[in-house]
Every structure is written in structure tokens, then in C-alpha cells.
Amino acid sequence: MPTDMELTSSNDIVRATRQQAQRVVMIVLAALALFALLLLIDGKDPLRAYRDTLRSVASSYGFSELLVRITPLLLTALAVALPARLGLINVGGEGQLYMGACMATAGALHCASLPAWQLLPLMTALGFAGGALWALAPGIMRAARVVNETISTLLLNYIAPLIVSYFVFGPWRSSDSASYPQSPAFVDAARLPSLFGTRMHPGLFYGFICLAIYGFVMRRTRWGLEMRAIGGNSEASARLGIPVSGYMITAMAVAGGIAGVAGMAEVSAIQGRLVANLSPGYGYMGFLVAWLAGRSIVGIPVMAFLFAVVSSMGDVLQITQRVPYAVVNLLMAVILLIVLGQRKKGSAR
């Protein structure tokens, strides 16, 4: 039942959201202007780049491609946001995604005779398990106060792609392409179906389902309350009898699993096989998405959308102006640097 206080507070929320939205727009505009300047210095045509990006995004194909890109960003952002509620910093989404893809591929190659309705859930579960395993070790080491999870997840990011390379160049190397190392193509039953004749796939639902579950758990369950308590003050929470270590390990594992599902969706829906360079840094982008969204649950899809647009601009730049794709990282960095520079000294984050 709504009381006066709740009504005012919901008005406040609306106002705060509007202010937040205005801020985001201003920041993005400022970042675009700065990035344009950098492109100009390099002798490129930023206006044409922006126009091309807009045109590509506005086309139905371009928009469906955006949605394709949002899927891994949503999932890797959630893989950061969940542990962040406990004060844990998971920078390992990239490695967790690779391990998820690797395990899902193992399922696709070794159980190829299963029907799709069994194989796809199996691959999803394996993808989850792969990512979860990859985040479990940092979680345990952090809970035991041995190794900081930031460093350990970062280091594991470099190991996971090597494992994928090992399989792709070694045991799983497809015989039908001698030049380009990749696994054999998956059977049809191992492919997530595409939607509406585009590259869109049901993985998008994974993203939004996970987001909804995350929001529900955080806001409406005891788990969420206890996790937020740990994030606020882990020592006090421990004294209150909350199993802090258990929560830390579980949250890291689940987060890694979510990133692993992103890897499964990439190999199953987009690539259709395991390749060595699977992700253009989705894990790191997910970190920034989650960080920019802060504690806002709605903020995650909004920022994921923003980053999907930025990343598609990277493609446009590469194709139309022969700028390396990696240059688009600069635009992301500029957005972040402006946000970071805006925070006043002494503020909470």
C-alpha cells in the first residue's frame, strides 16, 4: 500500500533517474566530441564515421547486430555486478567467457548425437560450469584472504584463451581447414537457432532472464539483503552470523558461470564452432558496463546498449576508414575518464 512517503520517494527516483539520464547523455556527447578530435588529429573524418555508424545502427540489420552484441555484454556485466554487491571485483569475465565457450564446445563435439532439446541445455550447463570453475578459484582464494580477486581474475584472463588455443590448434583442430585453426563445425542440434533470419539468437533471453533473476534476488530475497550487508561491512556481517566466505565463493562462481554462458552463446549461436579469438574484449567491456551502471539494475541494459553502439562503431571505422578496431577502446576510455573526472573528491565511489 503506497504511503505518502513512498510516493515522494518514487517521485524522487523519477527525478533522480531523469538527472542521471541527462548526465549520461552529456557525458556521451562530450566523449564523442573528444574522440572526434582525436580522429581528426589522426587525419580521419569523424563526422562521416558517426554518420556511418548511425546509418548502420538505424538499419534493421544493424539494429539486430546491436542486439547480438548486447547479449555477451549483458552477461559479462552481470558477472561483474553480482560480486560487486559483496565488494568483490571480478575483472575476469573475459577468461570466464572463454572457459564457458571451451566447455560448451566439449559438449557439442562429444555429445553430437543428442537431440537439440537435450544438447543445448547440456551445453548451457557446461558453459556455466566452465565459467564458474574459472571464477571459483579466485573466489576461494579471496575468501581465504590469500590472493586478491582482482589480480587472480586478471591473470586467469590470460590463461583461458591459451587453453582455447591449445584445443583449437591441437586436439580439436578441424581437418577441413588446414590454414585457419578452428574446431569442426557444430552439428545443427548444437546451434542456438537464429531469430527472424538475422544473427539474433535466444541468447538474448539468457541475458534478460539473468538480469531479471539478479534484480529479484537482490531486491526481494534474504540472499540479496545479506549480500548487500556484506558489501556494506563484511566484518560486521560476519559477526552477525552471515556466512561471508560462503557468499563470496558462491557469488564469484555464479558470476563466472554467467560469463561462461555468454561464451556458450557465442560459440553456439554466432560462430558455430570454437575459434581462437572468440571475444573482442567482451569481458572487459562488461566490467565497464557494470561499473558505469553502478547499483542500478536498469542501468546495465542501458549501458550495454551504449557499449554495443560504440563497439559497432569500431566495425564501421575499420571498414570505412581503415582505422584498427582497437581504436574504439579509446572512445570507451574517454567516456570513463570523463565519468571518473566528474566524481568529487571524497565521494563514496
Added chain:
Amino acid sequence: MSVNFASAVLSNAILSGTSLLYATLGELVVERAGIVNLGLEGIMLIGASVGFAATFVTGSPYVGILAASLAGLAANLLFGYLVIGRGANQLAAGLSMLFFGLGASALIGGRYVGAVIEGLPPVLLPGVRGFDALVWLGAPTALIIWWLLFRTRRGLALRAAGEDPAVAFAAGYRPDLLQYQAVAFGGLLGGVGGAHLSVAYTMSWDEGMTAGRGFIAIALVIFARWNPLWVVVGALVFSGAEALQLQLQARGARFSPFLMSMIPYLLTLAALLFWGRNRRSAAPAALGRNFHGVE
């Protein structure tokens, strides 16, 4: 044969470990002042691309190294402004420097992919194999940093800023200025480290060529327990693992290069596990925390 093999591994390790050594020493100074810069990888990339570009344009590898060190310094000052001046979250600011470096270096280096330069020339010392000047200066640099940190008043003040900025402030120092100095110095060395990779070691520019060395350097600081002299040992151990792999590959050993490439990362993790328990005694007490001034 085996002596040959060992000397090949060792000289390769020294050569390839030099960039790691400089970058780690820079990060160590920054961390001693209480700041952790996760964006070292990006700083190194900027150093590598600027160093290569400047060498290509001017034809002088020394100008390249100088330009790279200045670029690293400038980039780290940007990081320092956010963290010290604006009180930004150090991890987020560091990661955005990583992206900044990835993007900026791709932009700077884009037109130099595949270009050829004359690398840093070897400086011959009597009776020893020719290494370039930066290799020879590596260990002395570590010694000088050790002396500066532990035997000078300014070093004491800098370490105080890393242990407890309020105490440094009470003793009459400006912790923020000390931290700026540390960050500038760290950026300079990070730039040199990146440049040694592109100008002296591979003599080419490749996108993302630092391949995680910036992160290994951060781990190495912990491995070395924030002591510059141990950094020399650590850098040799880590680059030695890589050099060993390359030499074994060259001799046709039959195992996957990818599995061997994991060794430095696994070694870092193992080192962290090993040192982790009594880490708190060695780490600067205020590491990662922002100082908001004393009112």
C-alpha cells in the same frame, strides 16, 4: 650443448625481461606511494607504440625511448589526476587507462604495422656479450630506486604517504605531491618498459604486443614484496620461464606452445599464493585507498 642452451636461455631472458623489469620498478614506486595502477598494461602499450613511431620517424632509437618515457609519464599523470586530484576509484581509473592505452596505441601504431626499424644498438662491454644500453642500466636502476626509497628523506616521505598519508601530512609533507611524483616516475618507467619491447626486443609494432606484461608486472610487485632488488630476481624468473619455452620450441620439443605460455601466469599465481598469507606485513598499508586530505 647444455652450456650453450643455458646461456641462450639466460641471455634471452635478460633481453626479454628488461621491459618487465622497468615496468615493474615503475609500478613498485607508485604502489609504495599507496596507489595501484591497474592500467600499467595500457601505459606500456603507449610506450611501445610511441617509442616505435618516434624511432621510425627520427631514425634514432634513443629518441624513441625518450619519447616513449615522456608519453608514459603524460598518460600516468592523467591517471594521477583522476586518482589523486579527483579521488576516483583506483581500479576503475586503472582499467580505463588500460582501454585508453589499447585504443591510443592502436591509433598511434596503426600505420607502423609491418614497418622496419634499426633497433637499439648493442653496447659492448669488454669480455661480455652485447646487450643494449637499457639492459645494462636495468639492475643499476633497481639499485638506485632502492637507495632512493630506503636511504633518502624523500623516499621515506614517499613510503610514509603509502603507509599512512595522514602521518606524512602531519610530518609536514604533501602526500598528494609525493604521489604525483611517484605516478610520474612510474609512468616514465612504464613507457621505457613498453618501448624496450618494441624498439629493442621485437623491433616491430603489433597491436596489443605487451600481451599482459603490464599485469604480470603488477603481480611481480607483490612477488618481490615491494622491494626493488627482488624485482630484478623476479623479472629474471618470469622472463626465464618464457625464454626456456622458446628455446625448447626451437629445439623441437614436442609439446604445445600454448601450454608453455601459461607458465609465467601460473607462476605468478603460485607466487601470490605462496606470499599471500603474510602479504599484509609487506604491502604499503594505505595501498589502494584514497587520501581525502586532513581537515
